[in-house]
Amino acid sequence: MRxxxxxxxxxxxxxxxxxxxxxxxxxxxxxxKTGSMHQAAKNMGLSYSKAWKMMKTAERxxxxxxxxxxxxxxxxxxxxxxxEGLDMMTRYKAFLLDLEQEADRLFRLHFEKEGEA
Numbered sequence: 001m002r003x004x005x006x007x008x009x010x011x012x013x014x015x016x017x018x019x020x021x022x023x024x025x026x027x028x029x030x031x032x033k034t035g036s037m038h039q040a041a042k043n044m045g046l047s048y049s050k051a052w053k054m055m056k057t058a059e060r061x062x063x064x065x066x067x068x069x070x071x072x073x074x075x076x077x078x079x080x081x082x083x084e085g086l087d088m089m090t091r092y093k094a095f096l097l098d099l100e101q102e103a104d105r106l107f108r109l110h111f112e113k114e115g116e117a
Contacts, residue, residue: 007107011096020092021062024054028081028089031067037079062088 012021028039041051059065066085071077081089 005111007103009103011099013092014034015061017057017061020058020088024058024066025092027051027054028066028085031079032081033068035066035078035080037069038077040079 010022013019018024025048026044027040029035030043031037034040034043037051037055038048041048044051046054055066062084064084065082066088067079067081069077069079
């Protein structure tokens with residue numbers, strides 16, 4: 001089946017380095033589901049060290065903690081998303097939705113001409 005012309009966007013928020021984007025957003029969603037950065041990384045096919053580095057880079061660039069982590073032990077460790085992290089996820093998703101709506105409008109304007117899209 002032949003697919004019509006379409007577009008794909010990836011949105012990352014930057015300072016000096018990547019501060020927030022689809023990878024860190026998904027990592028936070030997985031942490032929210034599992035309560036564990038280790039399990040979240042595993043679910044995403046990432047090493048724990050890669051996930052930890054992503055989180056530390058994002059937190060440094062944003063200037064606030066996205067998660068609160070507790071180390072293992074008898075009770076086991078875990079991670080929870082901070083209020084700032086939840087707010088960041090909410091704002092990022094709302095921004096993406098607004099961008100997608102505007103991008104769809106612009107795509108139609110520029111590419112939906114007779115037989116192009």
